[in-house]
Amino acid sequence: MSTALSLENISYSYHTVQGETCALKDISLDIPKGSFVSVVGPSGCGKSTLLSIIAGIIRPDSGRILINGRDISPGNDSIGYMLQHDHLFEWRSIYGNVMLGLEIKRRKNPDGISYVDELLKRYGLGEFKASRPSELSGGMRQRAALIRTLALEPEILLLDEPFSALDYQTRLTVCDDIYSIIKNEHKTAVLVTHDLSEAISVGDTVYVLSRRPGRIARSVSVDFPADMTPLMRRNAPEFKDYFNILWKELNENG
Amino acid sequence: MDKIISQSQLRYLKNRKRQHSCIIIMRTLILVLLIGGWELCADIGILNSFVFSSPSRIIRCFTGMAGTGIIWKHLWVTVYETLICFSIVIAAGMLCAMLMWRFRMVFKVAEPYIVLLNSLPKSALAPVLIVWLGNNVKTIIVAAVSVAIFGAVLSIYTAFIETDPEKIKLIRTLGGKRRHILTKLVIPSSIPTIINTMKVNLGLSLVGVIIGEFLAADSGLGYLIIYGSQIFKMDWVLMSIVILCILSGVLYKLINILEKKAGHSG
Numbered sequence: 001m002s003t004a005l006s007l008e009n010i011s012y013s014y015h016t017v018q019g020e021t022c023a024l025k026d027i028s029l030d031i032p033k034g035s036f037v038s039v040v041g042p043s044g045c046g047k048s049t050l051l052s053i054i055a056g057i058i059r060p061d062s063g064r065i066l067i068n069g070r071d072i073s074p075g076n077d078s079i080g081y082m083l084q085h086d087h088l089f090e091w092r093s094i095y096g097n098v099m100l101g102l103e104i105k106r107r108k109n110p111d112g113i114s115y116v117d118e119l120l121k122r123y124g125l126g127e128f129k130a131s132r133p134s135e136l137s138g139g140m141r142q143r144a145a146l147i148r149t150l151a152l153e154p155e156i157l158l159l160d161e162p163f164s165a166l167d168y169q170t171r172l173t174v175c176d177d178i179y180s181i182i183k184n185e186h187k188t189a190v191l192v193t194h195d196l197s198e199a200i201s202v203g204d205t206v207y208v209l210s211r212r213p214g215r216i217a218r219s220v221s222v223d224f225p226a227d228m229t230p231l232m233r234r235n236a237p238e239f240k241d242y243f244n245i246l247w248k249e250l251n252e253n254g
Numbered sequence: 255m256d257k258i259i260s261q262s263q264l265r266y267l268k269n270r271k272r273q274h275s276c277i278i279i280m281r282t283l284i285l286v287l288l289i290g291g292w293e294l295c296a297d298i299g300i301l302n303s304f305v306f307s308s309p310s311r312i313i314r315c316f317t318g319m320a321g322t323g324i325i326w327k328h329l330w331v332t333v334y335e336t337l338i339c340f341s342i343v344i345a346a347g348m349l350c351a352m353l354m355w356r357f358r359m360v361f362k363v364a365e366p367y368i369v370l371l372n373s374l375p376k377s378a379l380a381p382v383l384i385v386w387l388g389n390n391v392k393t394i395i396v397a398a399v400s401v402a403i404f405g406a407v408l409s410i411y412t413a414f415i416e417t418d419p420e421k422i423k424l425i426r427t428l429g430g431k432r433r434h435i436l437t438k439l440v441i442p443s444s445i446p447t448i449i450n451t452m453k454v455n456l457g458l459s460l461v462g463v464i465i466g467e468f469l470a471a472d473s474g475l476g477y478l479i480i481y482g483s484q485i486f487k488m489d490w491v492l493m494s495i496v497i498l499c500i501l502s503g504v505l506y507k508l509i510n511i512l513e514k515k516a517g518h519s520g
Contacts, residue, residue, distance in 0.1 A: 058428050073476035083420060089441050100429040102439065152428065 003069070004033040004053070004188040010063035012049060022213035025050045027063070029187060029207060029216060031156075036179070037190045038199035040246065041209030047192035051158045051212070054190070055081045067156065077105065080154030080187075084161045086145035090135035094144050095120075095129040101152045112151065119147045122183060138166050138218035139174040141229065146178055150185060154242055157182060159191040175201065176231050196250070200242045201230035208249045220245055307492040315489040316497075329497060332463060335391065336505070339398040339459040344452060346399075349408035352436065354407075355414040366444040374402035376462070380469050389405040398462025402455045409454075413447035414440050449513045456505050460498070476503075 010027040013020050023046040033036050040046050051056045055067060056079070057123055065072045067079070074240055078198055088097045098116055102108045120126045123143055142162060149157065162178065165170045179202050182189050193199050199206045203222050210217040224233050233239055259267075289309045295301040296383035300492030303311060354361035380397050387393045417440050425435045441448075467476025475494045482490030 052423075053425055057423065076427065081450075083424055083427070085420060087418075089420050089421075089422045089439070089442065091445070100425075104425070104430045104434045104438065106430050148428075 002033050003030045004035075004067065004157070006064075006066040006069075007054070008064040008066070009067070010050070010053060010060045012053060012058070012060045014047070014049075017051070024053070024060075025213040025215050027216060029219075031190065033155075033188055034186055035204045036182070036189045036202050038203030038206045039209060040194065040196055040206060040213060040250065042211055042250070043194055045209045045212055046214035047194075047209060048089040048160050048211075049080065051160050051190065051192055053077050054156075055158055073085075078155045079158060080149035080152060080156070081158045082146060082149050082160065082162045085165050086133070086141040088141055088144060088148075090133055092133075093129065094125060094131050094133065094136065097133065098144055098148045098151055100148055107152070107212060110200050115153070116147065116151045119150055121145060138170050139177060142166070142174050143177060143181070146181060150181075150187075155188060156248070157187050157189040159189060161193050161195075162191075164193070164195070170229045171198075173233060173235075176229050179230050192239065196243055196246050197239075198230075198233065200239060200246065201233045206242075206246060208246060208253065210253050218249050220249070259390070281473035292520075305488055307488045311489050312493045312496060315493050317344050319493075325493075325497075328473055328475055328494075329501070331471075332460075332467065332476065332498075333501065335394055335398065335463045335466070335474065336459050339395055339402070339463055340452075340456055342399050343402040343406050343455050343459060344448075345456075346403060346511075347410050347451065348448070350407045351414055354411050355436070355440065356432065361411065368407060371400075372408060376401045377465050380465060384470050391468045391471075394463060394466030394474075395508050396405055397466040397469075398459050401462035402458035403466070405458070406451050406455050409442065409451045410448060413444035417443055433475050445516050449509065449516060452512075453506065456509060457502060460505070464498070 007027050007029050010024055010078075012024045013022045015021075027050065029037075039047055039050065049058070053060050053114070065098075067076070073077075078126070088094070089100075092100070095116075098120065099108060102112045102116065117126075120129060123146075125140065125144055125147065128136060128140065128144075133144070136144065145162075159178075163175050166174055174200060189202075191199065191202055192212045200222055206220045206222055209215065220242065224236060224238070225252070228236065292301070292306075293309045296303040296306065296311075301308070304487055307315075316325060333485070354364070376397065379400055380393075383393045383397050385519055387396060419434075422435050424426045425439055430438065463474070464479070465477035467474040471477040478494045479491050482488065482494065
């Protein structure tokens with residue numbers, strides 16, 4: 001399988017009056033096309049920073065980021081980012097919200113519009129186009145946020161703890177929901193989370209980041225049948241074994 | 255489908271309605287008592303109507319002046335000056351706030367001066383402005399703008415910089431530049447603060463215009479008040495004050511309508 005995203009020796013430090021803090025050190029990974037990768041680590045280990053670097057929001061001090069073997073160019077559309085909260089704008093309708101990326105990129109043309117319409121319909125939000133975000137449930141809001149990201153047709157999706165703001169029950173169903181949409185759209189995805197179960201339930205590979213400065217402490221391949229949803233994985237007997245391996249790793253190196 | 259409403263819910267709704275009517279009745283009663291009491295006291299001589307005027311004298315005075323059209327001229331001058339001043343304050347306030355949001359350095363440099371000018375009693379500037387700009391409308395507008403502008407800049411800028419950084423990150427993840435952050439997020443999310451600033455500044459503009467008219471005018475309600483008091487025409491003074499009350503109420507209502515419209519659009 002070809003590589004969708006490669007990170008080569010990424011390091012990043014940030015500066016405050018108190019001093020310099022090394023957030024990430026020598027991160028290298030290859031993510032195959034169409035795979036779902038989870039990154040776990042203790043809070044403050046630089047997980048979100050890593051995603052911001054991949055998305056091009058912050059520039060690393062050193063290292064390279066390659067998408068399909070080419071250096072990342074500023075303002076490219078091949079990466080979509082989903083944040084912890086849906087951040088739907090209350091002053092816009094759901095339709096206005098999912099169109100935001102297309103407006104910014106000046107791609108609100110008939111093709112873009114019909115693609116978004118299709119996504120809204122396919123994922124059950126067709127009838128809620130005119131609704132305000134506050135009229136939707138937490139799960140529907142998160143789905144709208146994903147459609148806003150998908151509207152720009154990115155190849156790679158970065159998910160920054162997108163379920164952590166939801167209550168536990170909603171979280172499990174929304175995770176299932178979002179996972180199936182991403183698989184359905186054949187996207188490559190990178191999820192960062194501090195929740196081990198979540199990481200195992202969606203990931204093909206789980207990377208463990210160490211405490212600051214974040215380094216890749218270990219990668220664990222997770223092998224479940226392809227048709228298993230995250231909820232089904234949680235009930236599979238191997239789930240516990242993966243959990244124990246990662247738990248041990250996090251306690252020793254995380 | 256019709257919902258069946260329980261007795262307790264009905265009682266609750268009825269209670270709420272009663273409370274609402276009670277508030278309206280009390281409000282009206284206060285106004286009626288105030289006007290009636292004033293009229294009565296003037297009639298039976300408790301208040302000297304030459305000094306304190308009376309509602310009936312004010313109405314007579316108003317109809318007289320409305321007949322000749324003179325009151326409309328004064329009213330229009332004040333409204334016109336207030337609207338010009340208000341427009342300048344809001345436009346300049348927005349522009350300065352945007353500039354300072356874009357170039358934080360500008361705010362850091364200007365902050366102590368803006369804070370200082372904001373707390374300076376602006377009426378102290380009025381005599382200086384008369385000398386510099388002359389006894390004319392320019393002085394009134396500049397004086398009135400100076401009353402409101404600094405506070406407006408500070409409150410709009412504060413709203414701008416309080417925009418949720420995670421939402422800014424969202425715009426950037428969608429490939430947005432600074433101008434997108436400003437137009438798609440910062441300004442729309444600051445609309446409630448901008449409208450509140452407008453409410454405050456409409457009042458302040460009126461205050462500024464009246465101060466200006468006290469000092470440098472030959473027409474307008476402020477002029478009528480100061481001139482009336484000088485020649486002891488208290489009917490003019492009190493009528494002008496009543497008109498000012500109504501005027502500020504009407505202007506406030508207009509902003510409320512705008513607020514409702516802003517709330518429904520987007």
